[in-house]
Amino acid sequence: MATDNFLLKTPNTKAAKQLNLLAWIVTVAVLFLVGLMRQVSLPLPNGWDLSFLPPFHASLNALTAVSLIVALVFIKQRNFKAHRAAMTVAIVLSAMFLLSYVAYHFTHNSTIYGDFNKDGILDATEKASIGSARTLYLVLLLSHIALAAIIFPFILFTYIRAFTNQFTRHKKMARWVYPFWLYVAITGPVVYWMLRPFY
Helix, strand or coil, rough: CHHHHHCCCCCCCHHHHHHHHHHHHHHHHHHHHHEHHHCCCCCCCCCCCCCCCHHHHHHHHHHHHHHHHHHHHHHHCCHHHHHHHHHHHHHHHHHHHHHHHHHHHHCCCCCCCCCCCCCCCCCCCHHHHHHHHHHHHHHHHHHHHHHHHHHHHHHHHHHHHHHHHHHHHHHHHHHHHHHHHHHHHHHHHHHHHHHHCCC
């Protein structure tokens, strides 16, 4: 069967070692930039406006979630080529998100949940309502950020194992990396939707 022949490709361990090193370098660079963007604020050139980026980020996360779900359907059908294509789309969308997210946060202050309403004033009822919703928001946000940071290198390693034909090792890692990545991709748009009134 053609799909089974896909699994018979010879593992390329030499390329895997080189790509794993590259994955660590990329991980350190990304985490450094994410840490730095909270400390550094870069001015935008006159006339530039990046306020469209938060909904764009949410869209990229949502499309990543869709790609991951489609990839799962394909692998259940043993359609390995389509699965690889869908996972590649998810990787590319995530890379686009990371680049855009870092660019936005180097040039904009973080938006705080519950900071103000459209009039700039909160009454007691609004404060109480925001207080309970803010707890849920913070749980989702903190779990989203923490898991994104933790699983980032493992997403790369999982992809590298498939790319270098180490399918048994890929499958073992994917079983636990996949649900965390899907959670991060889904909670991204949810966090944006909850924060949207405060932009």
